Amino acid sequence: MDLIDFARGPALQWSLALFIFGIAWRLIGVLLLHRKVDHSLPRHQDTTMGGVRLIFSRMWPKPEFRQSNAVHYALSYTFHIGLFIVIFLFRPHMLFIRDLTGLSWPTLPSGFVYVIGAMTLATLVAMLVRRMSHPVLKMISNFDDYFSWAVTALPVATGLLAVSHLGARYETLLALHILSVCLLLVWFPFGKLMHATLFVISRGTTGALFERKGAST
Amino acid sequence: MSDSKPIDIPVLALGPRGDDMTGRAILRQLEELLAALVERDEPGSIDLRSLPFGPEDRQLLEEALGEGEVEAEVESMGPSRVRETGIPGIWWVTHYGSDQQPLAELLEVTYCPEILITPSDAAKEGLSALRARLFESDHMGR
Amino acid sequence: MRDKTVLELLQARGVSRRGFLKFCATTASLLALPPSAAAAIAETLGKTRRPSVIWLSFQECTGCTESLTRAHLPTIESLIFDAISLDYHHTLQAASGSAAEAAREEAMKAAWGQYVLVVDGSIPLGEQGYYSAIAGVSNLEMLKETAAGAAAIINMGTCAAYGGIPQANPNPTGAVPVSAIIKDKPIVNVPGCPPIPVVMTSVVAHYLTFGAVPELDHLGRPKSFYGDTIHDRCYRRPFYDQGKFATSFDDEGARNGWCLYQLGCKGPTTYNACATVKWNDGTSFPIQSGHGCIGCSEPNFWDKGSFYQPLSAGIWGDRQATLGTAAVAGAAVGAVAAASTRIRQQHASEEK
Ligand code: HEM
Numbered sequence: 096m097d098l099i100d101f102a103r104g105p106a107l108q109w110s111l112a113l114f115i116f117g118i119a120w121r122l123i124g125v126l127l128l129h130r131k132v133d134h135s136l137p138r139h140q141d142t143t144m145g146g147v148r149l150i151f152s153r154m155w156p157k158p159e160f161r162q163s164n165a166v167h168y169a170l171s172y173t174f175h176i177g178l179f180i181v182i183f184l185f186r187p188h189m190l191f192i193r194d195l196t197g198l199s200w201p202t203l204p205s206g207f208v209y210v211i212g213a214m215t216l217a218t219l220v221a222m223l224v225r226r227m228s229h230p231v232l233k234m235i236s237n238f239d240d241y242f243s244w245a246v247t248a249l250p251v252a253t254g255l256l257a258v259s260h261l262g263a264r265y266e267t268l269l270a271l272h273i274l275s276v277c278l279l280l281v282w283f284p285f286g287k288l289m290h291a292t293l294f295v296i297s298r299g300t301t302g303a304l305f306e307r308k309g310a311s312t
Numbered sequence: 313m314s315d316s317k318p319i320d321i322p323v324l325a326l327g328p329r330g331d332d333m334t335g336r337a338i339l340r341q342l343e344e345l346l347a348a349l350v351e352r353d354e355p356g357s358i359d360l361r362s363l364p365f366g367p368e369d370r371q372l373l374e375e376a377l378g379e380g381e382v383e384a385e386v387e388s389m390g391p392s393r394v395r396e397t398g399i400p401g402i403w404w405v406t407h408y409g410s411d412q413q414p415l416a417e418l419l420e421v422t423y424c425p426e427i428l429i430t431p432s433d434a435a436k437e438g439l440s441a442l443r444a445r446l447f448e449s450d451h452m453g454r
Numbered sequence: 455m456r457d458k459t460v461l462e463l464l465q466a467r468g469v470s471r472r473g474f475l476k477f478c479a480t481t482a483s484l485l486a487l488p489p490s491a492a493a494a495i496a497e498t499l500g501k502t503r504r505p506s507v508i509w510l511s512f513q514e515c516t517g518c519t520e521s522l523t524r525a526h527l528p529t530i531e532s533l534i535f536d537a538i539s540l541d542y543h544h545t546l547q548a549a550s551g552s553a554a555e556a557a558r559e560e561a562m563k564a565a566w567g568q569y570v571l572v573v574d575g576s577i578p579l580g581e582q583g584y585y586s587a588i589a590g591v592s593n594l595e596m597l598k599e600t601a602a603g604a605a606a607i608i609n610m611g612t613c614a615a616y617g618g619i620p621q622a623n624p625n626p627t628g629a630v631p632v633s634a635i636i637k638d639k640p641i642v643n644v645p646g647c648p649p650i651p652v653v654m655t656s657v658v659a660h661y662l663t664f665g666a667v668p669e670l671d672h673l674g675r676p677k678s679f680y681g682d683t684i685h686d687r688c689y690r691r692p693f694y695d696q697g698k699f700a701t702s703f704d705d706e707g708a709r710n711g712w713c714l715y716q717l718g719c720k721g722p723t724t725y726n727a728c729a730t731v732k733w734n735d736g737t738s739f740p741i742q743s744g745h746g747c748i749g750c751s752e753p754n755f756w757d758k759g760s761f762y763q764p765l766s767a768g769i770w771g772d773r774q775a776t777l778g779t780a781a782v783a784g785a786a787v788g789a790v791a792a793a794s795t796r797i798r799q800q801h802a803s804e805e806k
C-alpha cells in the first residue's frame with residue numbers, strides 16, 4: 096500500500112472514528128454532569144434567552160476593548176472564516192463530506208479557495224507571531240496552544256502545497272495533506288480545539304447564570 | 313431506453329487556456345535564436361509539439377511572423393511542408409505522415425532547412441544517373 | 455541482416471537521406487527531446503546495430519498488442535519495428551507452435567545479452583506458476599529464462615508493470631508484476647490499460663536510438679510521457695478552477711463540457727500522456743469524450759474505489775457504519791464518565 100492509499104484508507108477511517116468518538120464522549124460527558132443546585136433566589140426565572148444572548152454577544156468585543164483589540168479580533172475572525180471557507184466551500188472537501196453524510200451544498204471556485212487558503216495561512220502565522228511575542232500571552236501559552244495551532248495550520252499549508260505541486264509530487268503532498276488532517280481530527284476532541292463545540296456550552300451556561308443573577312453581560 | 317433522447321456531448325470545448333502566453337514566449341525565444349544565427353552562424357529550432365500550444369498561440373505566431381517568399385513541399389515518407397515566414401531566416405516546417413497526420417511541427421531558424429538541401433551522396437548518384445541518361449540518348453537517340 | 459546499422463536498413467528500404475532526416479526530427483519530437491537531439495539521433499542510428507526484440511505475453515487480455523497495432527504514424531512506426539526486428543511475438547508472428555518457440559530460442563541465442571525483452575501481462579505465482587503457461591512452460595519459468603539474456607526489459611501495460619487487473623483483489627492466481635521477479639535488469643514501465651500506442655513505440659524507439667533506457671520516475675515510467683498528471687494537462691482544467699462541475703452524465707454541466715471531478719475523474723492523481731498525445735490518431739481521449747479518467751496507468755487502479763466516486767471520497771468499506779459506531783461508543787463512554795463523576799461528587803458531598 097502506498098502512502099496515499101494508507102492516508103485515504105485506514106488513517107482517515109481511524110482518525111474520523113476517533114474524532115466522532117471523542118466529540119461524543121466529551122459532549123455527552125459534559126452535558127450529563129451534575130450541576131450544583133443554586134439555592135439563591137433567582138432574579139429571572141427563564142434563563143434560556145440569557146444563555147443564547149451570551150453565545151452571540153461574546154463574538155464581538157465590548158466597546159471598551161474595541162480599540163485595543165481590533166487587530167486581534169480581525170485576525171482571529173479572518174482565519175476562522177477562512178478556515179470555514181476552505182474546509183466547507185471547496186468542492187473536493189464537500190464531496191468528501193457528502194460521501195460520509197449524504198449532505199451537499201454549493202461551493203466556490205477552486206481558484207478563489209486557494210487565495211482564501213493563502214490568506215488563512217498568513218493570518219494563522221500572524222496569530223502565532225503574536226502569541227510568541229506578546230509577553231503575557233507567551234507566559235500563559237502551553238503545549239496545547241502551540242500544538243493546536245500547528246494541527247490547524249498544517250492542513251492549510253499542505254493543502255496549498257499540494258495544489259501548487261511545491262516540494263514533492265502531488266500524490267505525496269496530498270497524502271501529507273490527508274495525514275495532517277488525520278492529526279487534526281485525532282487531536283480535535285481532546286485539546287483546546289474542542290472550543291469549536293464547547294463554546295456553546297460554556298457561554299450558554301455562563302449566560303444563563305448571569306441571567307439568573309441579573310448580572311450585566 | 314426507447315424514450316431516451318440523444319444527448320449532444322461537446323467533444324471540443326475551450327482552447328487550453330484561452331491566452332497566448334506560449335506564443336509570446338516563443339517569439340522571445342525566436343529573437344534569441346535569430347540573433348545567434350546572425351551573430352554566430354548557429355542555427356536552432358523550436359519544437360511546437362513540446363509546448364502547451366493553443367489556437368491563440370498559433371494565431372499570434374502566424375500574425376507576428378507572416379508569410380515569406382519561399383514555400384516548398386518535400387515528398388519523402390509522406391509530405392513535409394516547408395515555408396519561410398515573413399521574417400527571413402525563420403522557417404515553419406511541418407512533417408506529415410503518409411496519412412496526412414502531422415507528426416512534427418518545427419520553427420527552424422536557419423539560412424536553409426537541411427531537408428531542402430540536396431545531400432552530397434544523392435548529388436553523386438544524380439551525376440551518374442545523368443551520365444547514364446546522356447549515354448543512352450547519345451547511342452539510342454538521333 | 456543483424457549486423458547492419460539502422461541507417462543501412464532504412465536505406466535498404468528506399469528511405470532517402472531526407473526521409474531519414476525527417477525520421478530523426480519526428481522521433482526527437484515524439485520522444486519529447488529538444489530538436490537539437492535530431493542530429494544526435496541521426497548519428498547514433500548511423501552506428502547502432504539493429505537490436506533484437508522478444509515480446510512475451512503472459513496473463514493479459516491482448517489489449518496492449520491491440521493498441522500497439524493501432525499506433526498512428528504508420529510509416530514511422532513500421533520503420534521502427536522493421537528496424538528493431540520483432541523476433542518473437544506470439545500474437546503477431548506468423549509462426550506458431552513449436553516453430554514459434556524455436557524462433558524465440560534462436561533469437562535469444564543469436565543476441566544473448568543484447569536483446570530487448572518486452573513483456574505484457576502479469577505473472578501468476580499460484581499453483582507453482584501453472585495458472586498460465588505457453589507450450590508447457592510456465593510464465594514464471596519463461597520470464598526467468600528469457601530475462602537472463604536481456605539487455606533491458608520494457609513492461610508494456612499495467613499488468614506487466616504493476617500487476618494490473620489479474621492482481622486486483624482477491625488476486626486468485628497470485629499475479630505479480632515483472633519487477634517482483636526480475637531484480638537485476640534495467641526495467642522500463644509503460645503502464646496503461648492499454649498504454650497509448652505511440653508511447654509504446656516511442657519508448658522502444660528511445661532504447662533503439664540511445665541504447666539506454668530513458669529517464670524514469672519513481673514508478674519506473676519514462677518521465678517524458680508520465681511526467682505530468684492528466685489533471686495538469688486537461689483542457690477541462692479551467693472549469694475545475696472555476697468550480698464548474700458536471701454532476702451527472704447528461705446534465706447541463708456535462709453538455710457544456712465542465713470538469714468531471716464529481717463524476718469520479720481520477721485525473722488529479724494519474725500520470726499519463728492521454729491529455730496531450732490523445733488516442734485514435736490524436737482524435738480524443740476519455741475526458742474529451744465525456745468520461746472521467748479511471749487512472750489506469752497507476753498501480754492498483756482497480757482497487758481504489760469506484761470509478762464513479764469522487765476522488766476525495768473515502769475508500770474504506772462502510773463509511774457510515776464507522777461513524778455511527780464511533781458516535782455510539784463515544785456517547786456511551788461519555789455517559790459512563792459523567793455517571794462516575796456524579797458518584798464521586800455524591801461521595802464527596804456525603805463525606806462533608
Ligand atoms: C464555531 C466555531 C468556532 C468558534 C466560535 C471559535 C472561537 C474561537 C475563539 C473565541 C478563539 C480565541 C480567539 C483569540 O485568541 O482571539 C479561538 C481561537 C482559535 N481557534 Fe477557534 N473557534 C471555532 C472553530 C474553530 C475550528 C473549527 C478550529 C480549527 C480547526 C479553530 C481553531 C482555533 C485556533 C487554532 C485558535 C487559537 C489561535 C491562536 O491564538 O493561536 N477554531 N477560536
Ligand code: HEM
Nearest residue numbers: 103181187191212250251254255258273276722765766767
Ligand atoms: C487552502 C487549503 C486547502 C487546500 C488547497 C486543500 C486541497 C485539497 C485537495 C486538492 C484535496 C484532494 C481531493 C482529491 O483527492 O482530489 C483535499 C482533500 C481533503 N482535504 Fe483539503 N485542502 C485545504 C485545506 C484543508 C483543511 C483545512 C482541511 C481540514 C481541516 C482539509 C481536509 C481535507 C480532507 C478531509 C480531504 C479529503 C481527503 C481525501 O482526498 O480523501 N483540507 N484538500
Ligand code: SF4
Nearest residue numbers: 685688713714719721
Ligand atoms: S476532468 Fe478530471 S482531469 Fe480534467 S480538470 Fe476535471 S478532474 Fe482534472
